Amino acid sequence: MSAPNPAPGRDPAAYEVRVAEDPADREACFAVRKDVxxxxxxxxxxxEYDAYDAGAVHVLAVRADGVPLGTGRLLHGAAAAAKNGDxxxxxxxxxxxxxxAKARGLGVGAALVRAVEDAxxxxxxxxxxxxxxxxxxxxxxxxxxxAYGPEFPDAGIPHRAMRRAL
Numbered sequence: 001m002s003a004p005n006p007a008p009g010r011d012p013a014a015y016e017v018r019v020a021e022d023p024a025d026r027e028a029c030f031a032v033r034k035d036v037x038x039x040x041x042x043x044x045x046x047x048e049y050d051a052y053d054a055g056a057v058h059v060l061a062v063r064a065d066g067v068p069l070g071t072g073r074l075l076h077g078a079a080a081a082a083k084n085g086d087x088x089x090x091x092x093x094x095x096x097x098x099x100x101a102k103a104r105g106l107g108v109g110a111a112l113v114r115a116v117e118d119a120x121x122x123x124x125x126x127x128x129x130x131x132x133x134x135x136x137x138x139x140x141x142x143x144x145x146x147a148y149g150p151e152f153p154d155a156g157i158p159h160r161a162m163r164r165a166l
Contacts, residue, residue, distance in 0.1 A: 015069050015108065017115045020058040029058045029071035036098035043155045052079050052095075057123075059115040061099070061108045070099035072112040074119045074128075084129040091163070092120040094130040113143050117166060127165045134158040 020026045030049065037043040052075055061070040075083055075093040083093040094116045099108045120128050131154055132140050137147060145162040152159055 014064045015061050015103075015106070015111075016064075017059055017061045017108075017111045019115075019119065020060040020071070025060050025062075026058055028062065028068040029060050029073075032060075032068050032071045032098050032100060033096055035100060037096075037155075040101070041155075041157065043157075047155055052083075055079055057116075057119045059112055059119065061103070061112055063103075068100070069103035069106070070097075070108040070112050072097040072116050074116045076120065076123050076125060080125075080129070088127075090124075090126045092116075092123070092125040092128045094120075094128050097130075109139060110143060113140075117164075121166055125166065127163055129161065129163045131159045132162050134160055137162070 018025070020029050033048060034045070037048050038045045053073070056073040056075050056079070058071060058073045060068060062068050072094060073096045075095065077089055080091060080093040081087045081089045083095070084091050094113065097109065097112055097116075099112070117128055130140065130145065132145070132147070134151060137160060140162050141147070143164070145164045147160045147162050149161045
């Protein structure tokens, strides 16, 4: 799956979003997460990477010159059922969405969310759940997600659960 941004080739900020299938792409995903979550947001590294990473679908946004711009992951099946709280295996779990500081405002985050949703549809899922940092609620609402339940801390950062039917 490759979803180019609207003007690849003409824009110095051109990028594509693809499923991270090879080891180099997966390492790029983890490097973006380390930059954004561990270095920038001070999330402890020992909780940033977890057992879910091995079975997750990872997506990567990469600039035309190969520089990674962002990442996200989709949990499905039992892993997602454990994360979404209601045990529904038809609901995927979007997580670890991260965009590098220099790439923010280019539409990378939205493109990554849509790529995760495409991966969820390809697996027959009917909805996607996520835990949004509260400062990002508006971003996800613009993409069709609805918040539910109370605010809760995750890695010391306030979050809300959100869901979008596919």
